[in-house]
Amino acid sequence: MRDFLTRLPKAELHLHIEGSLEPELMFALAERNGVALPYASVEEVRAAYDFSDLQSFLDLYYQGMSVLHTAEDFHDLAMDYFRRAHAEGVVHVEMHFDPQAHLARGVELPVVMEGLSLARREAARELGLSTALIMAFLRDRDAEEALKVLEEAAPYWEMLDAVGLDSAEQGNPPEKFVEVFERARRLGIPRVAHAGEEGPPAYIRGALDLLGVCRIDHGVRCLGDPALVARLRDEQTVLTVCPLSNVRLRVVDRLEDHPLPRLLAEGLNVTLNSDDPAYFGGGMLENFLACQRAFDWDEATFRRLAGNAIEAAFVDEARRDELRRLLAEA
Numbered sequence: 001m002r003d004f005l006t007r008l009p010k011a012e013l014h015l016h017i018e019g020s021l022e023p024e025l026m027f028a029l030a031e032r033n034g035v036a037l038p039y040a041s042v043e044e045v046r047a048a049y050d051f052s053d054l055q056s057f058l059d060l061y062y063q064g065m066s067v068l069h070t071a072e073d074f075h076d077l078a079m080d081y082f083r084r085a086h087a088e089g090v091v092h093v094e095m096h097f098d099p100q101a102h103l104a105r106g107v108e109l110p111v112v113m114e115g116l117s118l119a120r121r122e123a124a125r126e127l128g129l130s131t132a133l134i135m136a137f138l139r140d141r142d143a144e145e146a147l148k149v150l151e152e153a154a155p156y157w158e159m160l161d162a163v164g165l166d167s168a169e170q171g172n173p174p175e176k177f178v179e180v181f182e183r184a185r186r187l188g189i190p191r192v193a194h195a196g197e198e199g200p201p202a203y204i205r206g207a208l209d210l211l212g213v214c215r216i217d218h219g220v221r222c223l224g225d226p227a228l229v230a231r232l233r234d235e236q237t238v239l240t241v242c243p244l245s246n247v248r249l250r251v252v253d254r255l256e257d258h259p260l261p262r263l264l265a266e267g268l269n270v271t272l273n274s275d276d277p278a279y280f281g282g283g284m285l286e287n288f289l290a291c292q293r294a295f296d297w298d299e300a301t302f303r304r305l306a307g308n309a310i311e312a313a314f315v316d317e318a319r320r321d322e323l324r325r326l327l328a329e330a
């Protein structure tokens with residue numbers, strides 16, 4: 001099964017590129033940029049990754065990215081991840097990035113865009129890996145700032161496959177971001193949003209109705225609302241589920257308790273993703289393997305999940321046909 005899951009062409013729709021920063025690279029970049037880290041070793045960093053909820057993770061996630069300063073840093077971060085993902089049989093990566101978290105540290109948008117763009121071209125050329133870019137707004141900061149960032153991103157609108165919404169969910173409902181998502185809609189930029197990770201089913205409804213999203217990131221808490229489940233099934237709304245993330249952030253106690261089997265049984269359009277692989281104990285392959293161990297799924301189930309991601313990916317139809325062919329041959 002490990003061979004099959006490695007071979008299976010996996011498209012990743014939910015990844016925070018800043019969350020792919022492994023402790024080894026964190027130390028190397030800290031040294032390169034003269035940044036002091038509150039850890040003595042890579043082992044100490046890993047030992048600190050014991051989270052009680054989303055916020056306890058976000059605190060370390062924002063601290064970790066403080067080593068990223070130059071375009072070269074963003075390039076190295078992304079290439080480091082793309083190489084690992086490629087080795088695990090990932091064929092397409094859609095990465096969220098958090099411009100506000102960098103702007104707040106004095107790192108300007110062109111620096112981030114230059115580094116990520118360079119890495120994307122290199123990944124296509126050297127690894128045959130296609131990538132997409134999702135500019136995320138931080139929902140625990142104010143909506144005016146999000147709007148300002150979207151306007152500041154004007155030179156890059158063409159390069160954005162979508163805008164997203166992430167960070168601390170509770171108390172930061174979709175309503176807060178109606179204006180910025182409406183602006184993105186008028187610009188013709190697709191929208192996605194985290195919803196129903198820690199927040200209630202109402203946040204999933206809000207993301208669909210008020211923000212016009214085409215996918216829900218996480219969405220695992222939809223099961224608390226049967227009418228919503230029926231709607232997600234009828235509309236075949238894609239859920240980008242992140243199994244290991246949900247365990248590490250205590251959305252569920254154990255993977256065996258995860259709602260994934262119920263989501264599938266309900267006929268929902270589920271995909272598997274890694275979210276923040278450096279913080280949550282593994283990338284795409286580890287997420288697939290963990291599900292195999294927890295749920296004993298057969299190859300057909302994993303094929304279906306991989307196929308769902310290919311059908312929902314932000315790729316042109318020529319690339320989608322290639323990805324479908326890879327899946328058929330796996």
Ligand code: HPA
Nearest residue numbers: 016166167168194275276
């Ligand atoms: O798992 C997450 N949830 C919300 N915001 C995030 N930003 C990075 N990772 C996450």
Ligand SMILES: [Zn+2]
Nearest residue numbers: 016166217275
């Ligand atoms: Zn996420």
